[in-house]
Amino acid sequence: MHGFGWEWHRDHHEPHNNVLEKNDLYGLVGAAMSISMFALGSPLVLGDAAWAPATWIGLGILAYGIIYTLVHDGLVHQRYFRWVPKRGYAKRLVQAHKLHHATIGKEGGVSFGFILAADPVRLKAELRRQKEAGIAIVRESAGA
Ligand SMILES: [Zn+2]
Ligand SMILES: [Zn+2]
Incomplete structure (x- = not known):
């Protein structure tokens, strides 16, 4: 994100009072990728053309997203809960x-x-x- 992804990540490093950041677009992109993978892996959507491993990739992206929002947005930046770990x-x-x-x-x-x-x-x-x-x-x- 400090390379070619800096354009979206930059405002996460600058002080502001906005509720949302451009950096949050990464979350939207991740969600879109995850949903696409679930669709690609689903016989309900693609029938015989479904590619099963895509489901696992979708789950991986989803797990990353959940950890990112809980740990980075929540625990570290206190965007929606406040708990300061002591040790x-x-x-x-x-x-x-x-x-x-x-x-x-x-x-x-x-x-x-x-x-x-x-x-x-x-x-x-x-x-x-x-x-x-x-x-x-x-x-x-x-x-x-
Ligand atoms: Zn950074
Ligand atoms: Zn941060």
Whole structure:
């Protein structure tokens, strides 16, 4: 998303008061892909032309979408519920994604996947390295 997908992802990194972001279009595209796969895999829709593995691909995209909205939109960005984990994996996950938002613009940055939560100390060190090397612009509040 920080490469060719930046055009849609950008406003997720910029402060605003809107309810929706262009970044949410990824969710719509994912839903469309998932629904298409279910149709492709269904004998009810395509009869003998149905391709069974498509159902599993559809389920995979659906599972990703559910995890993304619960973990990224819900837990990390508190778009529709508020629960701040005090310890463990969930807390690290929130910290790691907050550090993903520590850079300004599309260059550099850390923690691109949102499920693998690396040690925040290591992520901060990496941000500091990128800042010093002139690779990324890092917000002061990130503590890097
Ligand atoms: Zn990003
Ligand atoms: Zn985010």
